[in-house]
Amino acid sequence: MTRGYSDLQEKRWLKDPSMSQTSTIALSFPEADVAFLTLDMPGKGANILASSVLDELEQQLDELEKRDDLAGLVIISGKPGMFIAGADLREFAASLDIERDQTVKMCRRGQQLFGRLSKASFVTVAAIDGICVGGGAELAIWCDRRVMSNGSKTEFGFPEVKIGLYPGWGGTVRTPRIVGLSNAVEMITSGNSVSPREAYAMGLASNVVSPEQLPAESIALIRQEQASQQFVSDRKQWSLPLDINETEMGFLGITAQAVIRQQTKGQYPAPMAALEVMMEAAGCDAETACQMEADGMSHLFGSSVNASLINIFFLNDRIKKDTGIENDSVVPRTIDSVGVIGSGIMGAGIAAANVKRKVPVVIMDAAQDALAKGVQNVMQEVSFNRETRSNDVDRAVELAPFLNIGSTDAEIANCGVIIEAIVENPEVKKKLFARLEPQMREDAILASNTSTIPITELAKGLKRPEQFCGIHFFNPVRKMKLVEVIRGELTTDETVATAVAHAKRIGKLPIVVNDGPGFLVNRLLLPYMNEAVTLLSEGASIKEIERAAKAFGMPMGPITLYDMVGLDTAVYAGKTMVEAFPDRVPVSPVVPALVKAGRLGQKSGAGFFSYNNRKRRAEPDPSVDEVLAPYINGNREFTQEEITSRLFLPMLLEATRTLEEKIVRDARDADFGLIFGIGFPPFKGGLLFWADTIGAANLVEQLKPIESIGERYKPTPLLLELAKDNRKFYDV
Numbered sequence: 001m002t003r004g005y006s007d008l009q010e011k012r013w014l015k016d017p018s019m020s021q022t023s024t025i026a027l028s029f030p031e032a033d034v035a036f037l038t039l040d041m042p043g044k045g046a047n048i049l050a051s052s053v054l055d056e057l058e059q060q061l062d063e064l065e066k067r068d069d070l071a072g073l074v075i076i077s078g079k080p081g082m083f084i085a086g087a088d089l090r091e092f093a094a095s096l097d098i099e100r101d102q103t104v105k106m107c108r109r110g111q112q113l114f115g116r117l118s119k120a121s122f123v124t125v126a127a128i129d130g131i132c133v134g135g136g137a138e139l140a141i142w143c144d145r146r147v148m149s150n151g152s153k154t155e156f157g158f159p160e161v162k163i164g165l166y167p168g169w170g171g172t173v174r175t176p177r178i179v180g181l182s183n184a185v186e187m188i189t190s191g192n193s194v195s196p197r198e199a200y201a202m203g204l205a206s207n208v209v210s211p212e213q214l215p216a217e218s219i220a221l222i223r224q225e226q227a228s229q230q231f232v233s234d235r236k237q238w239s240l241p242l243d244i245n246e247t248e249m250g251f252l253g254i255t256a257q258a259v260i261r262q263q264t265k266g267q268y269p270a271p272m273a274a275l276e277v278m279m280e281a282a283g284c285d286a287e288t289a290c291q292m293e294a295d296g297m298s299h300l301f302g303s304s305v306n307a308s309l310i311n312i313f314f315l316n317d318r319i320k321k322d323t324g325i326e327n328d329s330v331v332p333r334t335i336d337s338v339g340v341i342g343s344g345i346m347g348a349g350i351a352a353a354n355v356k357r358k359v360p361v362v363i364m365d366a367a368q369d370a371l372a373k374g375v376q377n378v379m380q381e382v383s384f385n386r387e388t389r390s391n392d393v394d395r396a397v398e399l400a401p402f403l404n405i406g407s408t409d410a411e412i413a414n415c416g417v418i419i420e421a422i423v424e425n426p427e428v429k430k431k432l433f434a435r436l437e438p439q440m441r442e443d444a445i446l447a448s449n450t451s452t453i454p455i456t457e458l459a460k461g462l463k464r465p466e467q468f469c470g471i472h473f474f475n476p477v478r479k480m481k482l483v484e485v486i487r488g489e490l491t492t493d494e495t496v497a498t499a500v501a502h503a504k505r506i507g508k509l510p511i512v513v514n515d516g517p518g519f520l521v522n523r524l525l526l527p528y529m530n531e532a533v534t535l536l537s538e539g540a541s542i543k544e545i546e547r548a549a550k551a552f553g554m555p556m557g558p559i560t561l562y563d564m565v566g567l568d569t570a571v572y573a574g575k576t577m578v579e580a581f582p583d584r585v586p587v588s589p590v591v592p593a594l595v596k597a598g599r600l601g602q603k604s605g606a607g608f609f610s611y612n613n614r615k616r617r618a619e620p621d622p623s624v625d626e627v628l629a630p631y632i633n634g635n636r637e638f639t640q641e642e643i644t645s646r647l648f649l650p651m652l653l654e655a656t657r658t659l660e661e662k663i664v665r666d667a668r669d670a671d672f673g674l675i676f677g678i679g680f681p682p683f684k685g686g687l688l689f690w691a692d693t694i695g696a697a698n699l700v701e702q703l704k705p706i707e708s709i710g711e712r713y714k715p716t717p718l719l720l721e722l723a724k725d726n727r728k729f730y731d732v
Contacts, residue, residue: 022042024041025057027064034219035070037060039053039083047077048086048087049139051088054113058113064122072225074218075139075140076127076129076215077128083132084134084135084139084140085133085134087134096302103297103298104297107294108290110135110168111294114138124143125145125221128148128214129149130151132154133158137171146205147207147209147214148199148207149209150210154196155194156194156204156205157192158171158175161188161189161268161271162191162309163309163313164307164309165270166296167274168297170290178203184278185256185278241284252279257275267683269300312686315668316672318668320509324500330497333498334416335416335417335502337415338415338419339406339412340421341419341421342449343370344421346477348363348375348381349476352377353477354402355399355402356506357506361402361403362415363405364407375405382395409435417447417471417499418445420432420433424451424452426453433446434461437462437464444467445498446462447469447499448470449470452519452573459489459491466495468488469491471499471503472484481508482521483510483511484511484520484521486519488515496512511664511669513664513673517577517580520677521673524654525677527584527654527712528651538633542559545557546559548647552647552648553681556679562591563602563607563609563611570591584710584712585712588631593628594608599624606624645702645706656716656729667688668686672686718732
């Protein structure tokens with residue numbers, strides 16, 4: 001075996017005085033007739049294809065193409081576990097308002113630059129270790145061959161549909177010609193990556209080797225191709241129309257359209273646009289197909305959906321970098337162990353989230369039968385293998401030592417953080433804290449998973465309220481990435497920063513919220529749910545309300561959400577909000593009446609809907625009308641637009657109040673919380689981002705016809721101020 005690539009790099013580069021410390025691409029020659037272009041963006045954890053990097057690539061190819069003694073070129077990354085993370089989305093965001101012809105030119109520039117890799121006089125190989133997605137995957141697909149590492153981070157994919165686009169630098173053209181139209185359609189329209197093993201099986205990768213073997217394998221592949229000249233034949237074949245019969249094309253088109261419609265519900269145009277361009281271009285040569293790809297991209301780039309989804313990318317990026325505090329000098333502590341009190345759905349979920357990341361957990365519950373069931377649920381979750389979709393005995397054996405059962409306070413008191421997940425009753429919680437806190441380590445954090453009770457109220461009586469905070473997980477914990485870290489009046493920066501860092505450690509995305517009833521997500525969710533019941537009382541049908549919410553883009557209607565949350569839970573949470581905001585939270589007897597009738601939602605088999613079927617899916621239940629009849633005070637027709645306004649404008653106005661009260665530090669936190677907490681439609685970019693696209697002045701006008709309904713529909717001072725100054729929420 002040849003020496004490791006890093007050794008070859010060091011030997012060559014130390015002799016290259018021209019190598020710039022600020023450049024991303026370095027040229028080296030591990031063998032006399034083999035060039036390596038190594039991407040290593042300075043000061044960044046990932047390589048991205050910014051315009052400056054494309055310029056560098058162009059310059060490097062200009063020089064290499066002048067040579068007549070090269071056998072091959074290898075493009076590789078100097079960052080372990082990272083090939084190329086795609087294009088520079090900040091440049092995209094800054095260009096969203098360009099004209100369509102400029103979009104076409106932008107695409108054609110990338111196609112023609114990368115296309116040079118398929119026309120060079122030498123063999124071109126992409127040596128991929130780690131993430132290779134987006135523009136990076138397009139660069140690799142233009143190479144003659146791809147070698148992938150078997151590293152845990154290695155993946156290959158085209159996620160552009162997730163930002164409202166499709167591959168525009170030749171990805172829709174080259175991919176179907178290399179791996180077949182069916183494979184290409186699945187990859188590009190889903191936006192999902194494939195593993196090295198999957199890439200090899202479909203012919204995308206020539207080989208899969210260890211990361212250390214990538215350089216040597218790439219060179220060996222160049223020698224093989226030069227000897228066989230197979231790459232020359234492939235280049236010719238991949239420049240031609242696809243060889244596929246009409247019957248196969250028709251079946252693929254119909255099947256793919258059905259899947260895309262089911263998944264996007266017509267609200268995300270990019271997957272269908274990608275399918276159409278690949279189907280239409282299948283009968284064309286590659287050059288014509290590239291032009292079709294660029295023309296089609298001009299209809300997607302800069303669209304409202306594209307802008308919204310790019311905004312969500314930046315919301316994600318912001319949260320990943322956010323420490324939760326403004327003081328950079330505060331260093332979060334590393335949590336060495338977690339105590340969880342309460343082994344119900346939430347407690348077991350919190351415990352499992354930590355055990356999966358190999359954080360030692362002690363779980364306790366006053367009820368021994370509940371504890372036994374909770375422990376069983378934890379182990380089932382942590383041992384689940386996604387690939388086999390079954391429980392994995394090896395995983396269970398590996399992770400079981402990280403879960404411990406506590407029967408006394410002393411067994412849990414030594415944990416670095418203790419999270420309470422018991423009944424949503426402030427007095428019960430306070431009694432637990434008073435008993436537990438004196439036994440805890442002096443540096444430990446005590447936290448509550450409460451969803452509505454103010455943290456400052458729960459902290460009363462504690463000896464160390466500065467080390468107390470809310471760490472609010474969402475149900476189901478295994479699926480929901482969002483965590484609210486709630487700062488009480490006395491909570492310190494160190495406590496907040498430590499809670500934020502630990503949430504990220506276990507794979508969650510935390511937002512920091514200042515204290516207040518309902519915190520952020522539930523405070524904004526309840527106006528939406530309350531208004532649905534009010535509309536019901538005024539004569540709107542369940543079907544109309546559900547249809548309007550889902551047409552807006554919500555994953556489920558508010559009536560279905562009531563049943564999923566549990567109507568008894570909703571009543572209890574609602575009391576907290578009524579007490580806090582009596583002037584703008586209408587009190588309806590509808591939900592309490594259903595609870596009194598034993599209709600608690602999914603968990604009882606009936607709520608607004610019936611779930612008494614084999615799959616326990618929501619079905620209309622005529623018997624609910626008897627319970628609701630005494631509380632229906634109207635029978636007029638509602639337009640879908642009216643229902644939509646009634647559902648979402650109170651939520652928006654409540655969001656403006658959270659900004660006024662500084663419940664969140666930034667409007668972006670509110671948007672992130674609603675997208676990942678309740679499923680606010682991503683294609684709208686977030687509640688306040690959506691409001692900014694409408695404009696504050698237009699929102700004030702929309703409120704005028706319904707202001708008289710109540711305080712909850714009156715424009716807030718912040719909204720009026722923004723309307724007057726023609727400013728946006730994202731400016732606040």
